[in-house]
Amino acid sequence: MQFNNTIIFDLDGTLLDTLADLACSVNYALEKYHLPTHSKDRVRQMVGNGVTVLMERAIPGGRSFPEFDNCLGDFKEHYEIHKKDFTKPFPGIMEFLKSAYGAGYKMAVVSNKFDLAVKGLCEDFFSPYITTAIGESAQTAPKPAPDTVLKAMEELHVSPCQCVYVGDSDVDIMTAQNANIPCISVSWGFRSRQFLKEHGASAIVDTTDELRQALETYFSAHNR
Numbered sequence: 097m098q099f100n101n102t103i104i105f106d107l108d109g110t111l112l113d114t115l116a117d118l119a120c121s122v123n124y125a126l127e128k129y130h131l132p133t134h135s136k137d138r139v140r141q142m143v144g145n146g147v148t149v150l151m152e153r154a155i156p157g158g159r160s161f162p163e164f165d166n167c168l169g170d171f172k173e174h175y176e177i178h179k180k181d182f183t184k185p186f187p188g189i190m191e192f193l194k195s196a197y198g199a200g201y202k203m204a205v206v207s208n209k210f211d212l213a214v215k216g217l218c219e220d221f222f223s224p225y226i227t228t229a230i231g232e233s234a235q236t237a238p239k240p241a242p243d244t245v246l247k248a249m250e251e252l253h254v255s256p257c258q259c260v261y262v263g264d265s266d267v268d269i270m271t272a273q274n275a276n277i278p279c280i281s282v283s284w285g286f287r288s289r290q291f292l293k294e295h296g297a298s299a300i301v302d303t304t305d306e307l308r309q310a311l312e313t314y315f316s317a318h319n320r
Contacts, residue, residue: 105226117178125174144265206239210232245261260277279299
């Protein structure tokens with residue numbers, strides 16, 4: 097594909113259904129400190145802004161909890177070991193990635209999950225289709241800041257006019273706006289179609305077939 101068409105994906109809720117493993121690790125850490133645990137659906141509402149914010153939302157009192165840093169560390173340690181217990185790609189994702197890779201699309205993942213986990217999950221699930229994977233680190237501001245997206249563009253040697261962002265949340269919509277690239281929102285993730293519409297989604301797809309069509313339509317129009 098001569099135009100270097102590029103897809104930059106969110107990870108959790110977009111490519112991978114990670115909710116069960118996130119909830120298990122959250123509750124493991126909470127139980128260790130004798131704190132109340134949360135249902136999987138409740139954890140669904142907490143994700144999207146990185147693991148530190150996730151634990152702020154999960155722990156009563158957030159950062160004011162005296163053992164907050166230790167609890168966060170225990171979550172990370174447990175999650176690193178158990179991040180693939182129940183996690184799996186959403187239906188149609190692997191077929192989509194294989195097709196997009198064969199068609200010449202460049203692809204990357206940017207996530208507010210910590211960088212080690214992002215790189216590990218992408219290597220385990222999405223190699224060789226996706227090799228650029230960028231997560232939360234001290235060197236890169238988390239989404240909705242555009243830093244992870246811009247870093248992915250730099251690694252792939254592409255410009256904003258060659259990119260489309262694909263995500264499942266309001267954070268993703270804001271991230272794409274801040275990076276000055278269009279966003280396609282997916283309805284199969286951690287936020288509902290109605291929620292996405294209320295938070296400014298301009299394009300929402302319900303299946304990977306619809307995603308493929310939306311991307312083809314966009315790039316066809318912009319590569320003339």
